[in-house]
Amino acid sequence: MDKVFHSIYASHIKQFIQLKQKLGFKYSSGIFYLNKIDLFAIERGDTSAGITKDFADKWADKKPNESDFNRYNRIGFLLQLSSYIRDLGIESYVPKLPPIPHHTFIPYVYSKEQIDAIFAACDGLRLKITHNHSCLFCMPLLLRLLYSTGLRIGEAVALKNEDVNLEDNYLLVRDSKNGKERIIPISASLSSVCKEYRWHRDRLPVVQKNSEYFFIKANGMKCGQGVNRWFKKCLDLAGILHGTTESPRMHDLRHTFAVTALATMAESGIDLYVSLPILSNYLGHQSIGATNHYVRLTASMFPDLIRDVDMVCLNVFPKYRNYEAN
Template sequence: MINYDSIYGPAIKQFIDMKTKLGFRYTFGKLILSQIDQFALQREEKTTGITKEFAQKWGEERGNESERYRYDRIRYLAQFSSYLCDLGNSSYIPRLPRHPKNTFIPYIYSQKEVHALFKAADELRFVKRNANSCLICMPALLRLLYCTGVRIGEALAMTDEDVNLIEKYLRVKDSKNGKERIIPISTSLASVCKEYRHYRDQLPSKDRSDYFFMNTNGNKCGKGVAGWFKKCLVKAGIRYTGRNHGPRIHDLRHTFAVTSLASMAEAGVDLYASLPILSNYLGHGSIGATNHYVRLTANMYPDLIKDIDMTCLNVFPKPKNYEAN
């Protein structure tokens, strides 16, 4: 539980409560607002509204942060200050700096690389005994991510009740946009999950959790997944270029989106019909978030959508921000 102890504390709590009731998870917002609260506490602010001096000091560049992080710091202060104005408090709303350019392009795995990743996951072995290892779930987890496009956080948050292997569907509750959705799965993926669950249930865990993907100690899988995935990249011969540059485990979701669009185009499904389908399947907040994949698909599979009028293609915005998680 985060405490808000400055003069802005009560208003910050109300603001966060309003955001969460509107359906926002607001995890990063809570972090920034707690920093604003501490900053106000250190400065011993006495006014109920944000002053221009406070906003300017808060918005000053810091040597250890990116342009994007500074932009977000100022953006959350502006949102909170606007809320204070709505409450009747005179509050200075800072002007946002120019939005930082995002040159990130997701990594799209080839079919050969995907098969190599699966093979690498199947061949993972313990170097030494580790009761908290997530190794046992890696073969099924990677296949599920690639075949459904769910986010890694959504997959790890699934319980046994959320994975219906008889009727063949997944229920995603802990989603980025706070929306619950049902995802059908193939017979082959259901078989993989059944095999994983068979061996998982033989683990000698006394206090087993309800999570579908768990470590050898019976608890929810967490940070260990990233380490095992890097080992899979090495074994598969896929060059890892470093943190935040990938290839990342989240790029399996991007790969799913691009290959799904390509498959629907190959099957003759109209682009304007396939986008809403894919958007709902991925759990995007809007079709705009799915539009980025159109150009990726056009670049990777030019022959599949060569008949689409390029004028029509241009109604979709050029990529600015790819989903990071």
């Protein structure tokens, strides 16, 4: 934790963050909002040991052009902090959360033909001017890995050489969104492509001793920036329109994996709700409710495949307000 807090609540904020992180949470969003709470308390000159109702009411005021989701999150983190302070035996006002904002986001799911076109476009990409700081070298494998495993792009580029086991065919995901490690089994075919990439990568004319990451640029540095730019180029070449808030993104490869996995299980006669916890862990979701959205999406896209699923069960799990719109 790099943030330094200075308000009357500084020690409580620091202790609360440490508690969350010891429980296994990254709590990066929490640190961001708690820092804002700390600055807000300094601006107001608050001296109360606990959160006052006036503080909570002013904090809950909607800001100009602020989304309902951001306001909901802001109030939620103040609620958590105030509840923690009360648990310490200090009188503190706990604000009431507003209604959960209605989320209308629907992920884009690529068709098999679109995926094939994206891969073909990526394989045909070439640099107009040769330079060694481009991530184009790893793009063909990176896109195939995202599609085949449902990894988030941040998780994929954070993989280190020691995290990629191509003998037993699994990936160890350490740097996940929710701060929890998980093991991802991979297919023999994907492992074979990874081995081919690694063979060529290890023969790049750069010093490999300092390259601890699996996906690297031609100069041996970690791959990251530039990936989205190349992906958009692939979409252009594949004839897939993009550029609006509803148009496809790289992250939708993850959504496509989830829906495809559920459709494949249904086609094989596997009970979706037996397999749902497995897929939830595989994707690194914090709750089955988040994964359950993919069942609803699969139901709408492949009605014939899951005709034997009791549609009443689609609402067994509570509707999760945001299943990775970002």
